[in-house]
Amino acid sequence: MRSLTWSSFEVDCLSVTRKAYLGILLFGLISLFGDIVYEGARGVLPTYLELLGASAFLVGLVFGLSDALCFGFRLLSGYVADVTRAYWVFMLLGYGLIIALPSIGLASGLWLVIALILTERVGKALRTPARNTLLSVVGESVGAGKTFGLHELLDQVGAISGPLIMALLLRYVKDFNLSFIALYAPYAALALVLFLTYKTLKSFVSESIKQRYKFDKASLKSMPKSLWLYIAAVFANTMGLIHVTLMLYKAYNYFEAWFIPLLYLVVQAVDAGAAPIAGWLYDKIGRKILLVPFAISMMPSILALTGGREALIAAMVFFGLVLGMQESVYRATIADLAPLERRGLAYGLFDSAYGFGFMASGMIFGFIMTTAIPLIGVIYSIILELSALTLLSLSLVIKK
Template sequence: MNLRYSLQVVMVNSADSSESSISSRTAYKVVFFLGLVSLFGDIVYEGARGLIPSFFLYLGASATIVGIVTGLGELVGYTGRLAGGFLADLSKRYWLFIFIGYGLIAALPSMPLSLIAGGWLLAAILIIAERFGKGFRAPARDAIIASVSSKIGRGKAFGIHEFFDQLGAVTGPLLVAGIMAYTQENYAVSFGVLFIPYLILMCVLTLTYFSIRDIEAKSSKKYTIKGPMTRPLAMYITGVFLNSLGLIPASLILYKAGLIAKGYEWLVPAVYALIQLIDAPSALAAGFVYDKIGLSVLFVPFFLTILISPVLFSENTLAIVFAASILYGIVLGMIESTYRAAIADLAPPKYRGTAYGVFYTALGLGSLLSGAIYGLMMDLKFGVGQVLVYVVIIEALALALLASAIKNLKESSK
């Protein structure tokens, strides 16, 4: 993966000077409104995602299929971010990409169609369609947040945004769990009800656009970037790829919950709500810590990743599922805040959208491979020792790359 930019231009109007012209009040306004949009978006798509693993189990899919489909969805979403980030930077039509991306969330409330025809294959197509939309909206949104974040702190800006995001991510699965319990596990009704918050989402997004549409991602017209500064970025993104390769997907945690809680499928989205409930304060706290100590805070989620899959594979009890969910929620919160904030600090301002796209693509590829590997391990009933050997080797490599990235960054800044 070559992230070296071959640009040698004299700096005239830097992105930093553009960013410094934005007031703190404006920066908070942008983060607040985009956080509000993400809140309603998460009610819909996180609510649906809390149901997907048990829904696939209901449709007769194996753990391997669930791991591959959800992993492929993440890869499509993250690869779409590479294209979406590049096109957003090129066209400067950030809001267009945001509207297209959020519009495609409608695919998830449409999941009951797979009960009529197509089975889990149609459901997989709808999942991938929504993830494609995520690929379009996320880099454009993150680039706008990054352009104003220097006034209030990168970690704080992304942490606050992620906190709003996670409020919706907790509300959505809890809403779906309640509907599943009330309707006695009626998937059609549980998915269909999500059309209501989807319509609210599109109204809020339209109001948000008219409130802050003058805010666009700022970038410099002329700048210079030294070669060594790209090396930490490459090491960091490669380390994140390996970290995601060792991180068992949430979909498989939920799939195991579905196997254990048969007859009480409403517990599956409730477990997902627990993950999101832990994610929210983790994201906010990690964002503030990141602003204090920088990239070093990332050693925490890299180490915690080693524990999650061995814990999940240790026993077939709901208590173990809850324990794995708590650990996963902590790591997820840090991925969504500090992992993203690090890109804003490591990437050249003019190419932040593209850098986020590359970063998300690495995450997606790792998620696809992780889903396939852990899904197969689950179907073949691998023991905890075998799982532990795999994750320790992968995360040791990831930690080594993270340490090297931090070391190279310090050396290049001297």
């Protein structure tokens, strides 16, 4: 049997379905290595910032602002990617900026570390709408739910590996700077797979977009009402969901520094299991599956704010369930609601709502944790999540 190589000629000889799965695999490997770097760093950064002197409010502000930059800037990058069709350029540049995170190991001082965190988030803003658009085209023959679910599964292999690697490094090397520097290794693997993906799939994806792409500025004003309601629902949903970095910040009250990345690993492991199952259910029953993550999104806030060690772990499990569905069916919904010529912009709008929602969440819950009035946070979370459920329900019944 002839072996499969990475040449463009042989890829062109594959069936459409095999091309789709190959594309999903390659995009998944890119995200896998990227998440080893990103999630590995993210699992220890709240503790590292706390050791550098940051308060709970500052940690919430930094990661809230980073999410706002990351997700809010996607509105512009998604629009420009649609206009220019330079999806690969945005993806390559955005993944390149992940190098900021290993560079934290070479930085000195709280504010320089914060600047590097924000730099990487700008990179994610550049790459994600373009990557999601390319991935949706690659996996069109497979189905949006399965495409994003399988991609998220591979993504989560990296998301689990990253915190585990950092926990082992901190446990045995006992040095934050060296642990961050070690992340240059998976970054190099990311760069290699990114180059292979570009060389392998560029012609196939570009031709598919060229055949069906009809960009019209007037069409930007005619997004379906169901999409706008859904985006508003996502905004309320993330505003009422406590940021995971604040849970990790609180975990330092109960656990040693090296153990905290393992708690983040729990989040990622639950995410990894939830994403493909949610994607499969999405393809079977449609957008109604979104009612599940919206309904349980208040649980992390309630448990993290009112309980102790065990409740905090339970909160992270619930957060992982919600996160797995956010990364799969939340994204798949955009692919179904927005046509291809508006999809980059639609993902930008979605990501902006998601990011600004988490920015508000980070600041509000960070302030609540600093002032130690958990009941306010519980009431706030319940009100926001009920509002999100109402908006989501409206988006489900409106056809256009």
